[in-house]
Amino acid sequence: xxxxxxxxxxxxxxLLIVLGALFAGLTGYSPSKLAMRDRFLDPxxxxxxxxDHLGRDLFxxxxxxxxxxxxxxxxxxxxxxxxxxxxxxxxxxxxxxxDSLLLLLFDSLRAFPTVMLALALVTLxxxxxxxxxxxxxxxxxxxxARVVRAQTMxxxxxxxxxxxxxxxxxxxxxxxxxxxxxLIGPLVILVSMDIPVVITIExxxxxxxxGVRPPTPSWGAILNDGYAFIRESAWPAIAGxxxxxxxxxxxxxxxxxxxxxxxxxxxxxx
Amino acid sequence: xxxxxxxxxxxxxxxxxxxxxxxxxxxQLIPGDPAAVLLGPLAxxxxxxxxxxxMGLDQPALVQIARFFGRVLTGDLGTDVxxxxxxxxxxxxxxxxxxxxxxxxxxxxxxxxxPLGCFAALYRGSLADRIVGILSVSSIAxxxxxxxxYGLLLFSVKLGWFPTIGAGDRGDPIDQLYHLVLPSLxxxxxxxxxxxxxxxxxxxxxxxxxxxxxARAFGLEERTITYRYALKIAIxxxxxxxxxxxxxxxxxxxxxxxxxxxxxxxxxxxxxxxTRNYPVVMxxxxxxxxxYVLCTLxxxxxxxGLDPRVRSTL
Numbered sequence: 388x389x390x391x392x393x394x395x396x397x398x399x400x401x402l403l404i405v406l407g408a409l410f411a412g413l414t415g416y417s418p419s420k421l422a423m424r425d426r427f428l429d430p431x432x433x434x435x436x437x438x439d440h441l442g443r444d445l446f447x448x449x450x451x452x453x454x455x456x457x458x459x460x461x462x463x464x465x466x467x468x469x470x471x472x473x474x475x476x477x478x479x480x481x482x483x484x485x486d487s488l489l490l491l492l493f494d495s496l497r498a499f500p501t502v503m504l505a506l507a508l509v510t511l512x513x514x515x516x517x518x519x520x521x522x523x524x525x526x527x528x529x530x531x532a533r534v535v536r537a538q539t540m541x542x543x544x545x546x547x548x549x550x551x552x553x554x555x556x557x558x559x560x561x562x563x564x565x566x567x568x569x570l571i572g573p574l575v576i577l578v579s580m581d582i583p584v585v586i587t588i589e590x591x592x593x594x595x596x597x598g599v600r601p602p603t604p605s606w607g608a609i610l611n612d613g614y615a616f617i618r619e620s621a622w623p624a625i626a627g628x629x630x631x632x633x634x635x636x637x638x639x640x641x642x643x644x645x646x647x648x649x650x651x652x653x654x655x656x657x
Numbered sequence: 658x659x660x661x662x663x664x665x666x667x668x669x670x671x672x673x674x675x676x677x678x679x680x681x682x683x684x685q686l687i688p689g690d691p692a693a694v695l696l697g698p699l700a701x702x703x704x705x706x707x708x709x710x711x712m713g714l715d716q717p718a719l720v721q722i723a724r725f726f727g728r729v730l731t732g733d734l735g736t737d738v739x740x741x742x743x744x745x746x747x748x749x750x751x752x753x754x755x756x757x758x759x760x761x762x763x764x765x766x767x768x769x770x771x772p773l774g775c776f777a778a779l780y781r782g783s784l785a786d787r788i789v790g791i792l793s794v795s796s797i798a799x800x801x802x803x804x805x806x807y808g809l810l811l812f813s814v815k816l817g818w819f820p821t822i823g824a825g826d827r828g829d830p831i832d833q834l835y836h837l838v839l840p841s842l843x844x845x846x847x848x849x850x851x852x853x854x855x856x857x858x859x860x861x862x863x864x865x866x867x868x869x870x871x872a873r874a875f876g877l878e879e880r881t882i883t884y885r886y887a888l889k890i891a892i893x894x895x896x897x898x899x900x901x902x903x904x905x906x907x908x909x910x911x912x913x914x915x916x917x918x919x920x921x922x923x924x925x926x927x928x929x930x931x932t933r934n935y936p937v938v939m940x941x942x943x944x945x946x947x948x949y950v951l952c953t954l955x956x957x958x959x960x961x962g963l964d965p966r967v968r969s970t971l
Contacts, residue, residue, distance in 0.1 A: 491671065491672070495675035498672050498946055499676060499904075500904040500907040500945060500949055501908050502907070502923070503946060506926050506927070507680060590800065590802075591802055594912075595915065610802070610806060613806070614916065621814070621815070625810070627806075632803060638798075
């Protein structure tokens with residue numbers, strides 16, 4: 388995998404983001420302390436990406452934003468992963484009526500364009516990090532559950548499952564011991580391919596003011612500040628977009644390479 | 658085919674109905690008082706109580722859902738809190754702008770993406786193919802709002818080539834097109850990659866089939882085979898997938914409309930949220946979701962019409 392230039396680039400970019408998140412506290416600036424005298428400074432050795440409309444160091448804010456982005460990606464995909472696995476197995480292994488009911492629920496959830504779901508939900512809850520996680524879970528879980536369900540159904544009739552059943556193993560044991568281990572691999576790949584999507588949703592919602600509240604530095608919020616003051620200085624907008632580009636490209640390259648190496652069967656369209 | 662169409666239509670109706678139920682039950686499921694969130698912290702208890710009565714939030718959940726359905730079926734999506742007009746009218750006024758944006762984006766991305774995919778399939782495994790592949794993956798991954806802002810920054814603010822806001826003069830189609838350039842660039846860029854990828858994959862499949870081998874045996878030029886014989890078949894799954902992707906496109910359009918301060922459904926919802934115009938938000942979300950379900954329905958019906966195997970999946 389290291390021989391693939393795309394995979395190598397992906398690892399490099401992802402590492403950049405992860406290291407940034409780890410060492411965000413070492414830049415010597417606070418991500419939220421105001422310094423009105425230093426507004427809209429251009430990049431220099433003291434401020435690597437310049438400063439924003441409140442004089443805050445953009446580089447520091449971007450690094451702290453990496454923590455939010457990675458945190459949301461980790462927590463939300465984790466919940467989706469577990470939820471999709473469980474619901475998918477229930478739909479695939481359980482009684483027919485339950486399967487139909489769950490399928491209907493998944494398909495109905497997928498009927499909403501993601502942004503519409505986010506907008507409708509946040510009107511009711513108000514903007515928060517929890518709302519972002521909820522939107523990500525609602526947007527991604529049905530897809531995972533559908534894949535798990537299809538795999539469970541085909542595994543249900545395999546000989547090793549049938550023999551376990553004829554030996555009298557209870558349903559939960561068959562699911563946990565015999566079926567689940569065969570589902571986790573493909574699902575991990577699927578979920579890792581979705582990390583750029585999750586990062587995009589978080590940044591997008593924060594950009595629209597539906598995500599984390601200021602002054603918490605999220606990439607989307609930095610981009611939104613930059614957008615508001617785009618005529619004063621280009622740097623806040625550039626600084627907000629750059630990490631989103633690096634992260635989405637990095638995780639995409641990494642995910643694509645991982646998928647091609649680990650499971651060629653999942654290769655969807657070339 | 659008729660049986661499949663009827664079944665598929667029934668499924669679409671059920672899905673829309675369940676989606677509406679989910680939307681309305683979100684109000685019940687989400688902890689906290691929507692009246693408090695929507696009216697803000699300054700609202701007095703009396704105001705909240707009035708709002709609850711107005712919205713029917715004081716009724717039991719099932720009554721609310723039943724009432725809501727009755728109203729939706731008669732085309733009544735509620736009343737715009739600010740202008741006192743019907744929500745349906747308010748939303749429908751904005752729909753043409755969003756449709757124009759989506760249509761423009763699909764058109765230009767198809768014009769570039771489809772030939773690009775053919776080209777990549779034709780020179781499979783070459784350096785050019787690999788570059789197209791990496792560019793496609795990148796363009797799919799990049800969020801549309803980042804492209805929109807960078808486009809705005811470079812082409813409008815710095816270079817001054819394109820307008821920054823609005824949709825152009827009402828009676829001036831050239832001006833309207835001019836205002837469409839940057840927003841549709843942001844919405845369509847990901848689709849160039851998506852289409853190129855899809856066309857390349859189905860093209861490779863078609864190129865290995867018998868009738869293509871036959872054409873090759875006759876000594877036809879590779880270019881003629883690709884564009885005149887293979888593409889006609891390879892394009893079918895792509896066109897169908899376009900219908901499925903409309904949901905994505907609606908999402909990108911929301912961002913493009915907000916960044917370029919362009920009228921449209923996305924801008925309408927966004928503005929309605931900041932003015933706490935709750936009926937408009939819900940009405941617009943309902944209409945776009947219905948539109949999206951309709952698009953996937955049409956795509957599925959086309960697929961079934963072209964490929965009889967699809968009909969047995971339902």
